[in-house]
Amino acid sequence: MEVADARGKIIFKGAHVRYTGTGSAGEVTDIKSNDDGSWAKIDTTDLWYKSQFIELIEEDQYKKLKVKEVPEIEEDVDEKEKIHGKVNKSRKKKIGEGVDMSSELCDGGG
Numbered sequence: 428m429e430v431a432d433a434r435g436k437i438i439f440k441g442a443h444v445r446y447t448g449t450g451s452a453g454e455v456t457d458i459k460s461n462d463d464g465s466w467a468k469i470d471t472t473d474l475w476y477k478s479q480f481i482e483l484i485e486e487d488q489y490k491k492l493k494v495k496e497v498p499e500i501e502e503d504v505d506e507k508e509k510i511h512g513k514v515n516k517s518r519k520k521k522i523g524e525g526v527d528m529s530s531e532l533c534d535g536g537g
Contacts, residue, residue, distance in 0.1 A: 430458050430465040436483045438467050443489035444481045452484065452492040 430438045433447060438455060444467060445452040453471035460466070465478040484492075 428458070428460055430460065430467065430478045432482045433479055434482055438478060438481070438483065443484050443486055444469065444476075445484050445488075445492065446476050446481050448480055450492070452489055454489075 432438050432444065438444065438458060440455050440458060442455045443452065444455055446469070451469065451472055453469035455467045456470045457468040458466070459468075459475075463477075466475045467478055467481055468475050469481075
């Protein structure tokens with residue numbers, strides 16, 4: 428059974444593909460065809476995708492999509508203390524403090 432991607436290229440188990448709808452990429456773990464069409468199962472999501480909506484990609488493209496660099500966050504103790512102080516200060520304030528509520532006019536906004 429031959430299953431083709433959105434561009435007509437043959438999909439096979441172990442191929443790297445990308446779902447065109449969301450950009451999800453992965454390796455094909457299984458392929459099937461039924462009355463509704465041809466399907467390929469991708470390892471990263473463990474979902475079946477209709478072959479007309481996926482496309483074969485080269486291994487270098489796949490590696491770029493799969494590797495996501497997470498920037499290192501330096502722990503700045505002084506910054507944490509400043510933020511903690513601001514949070515505590517705002518908690519101590521009374522809600523509505525400094526608001527003039529002497530007017531008894533009711534405004535319906537319209």
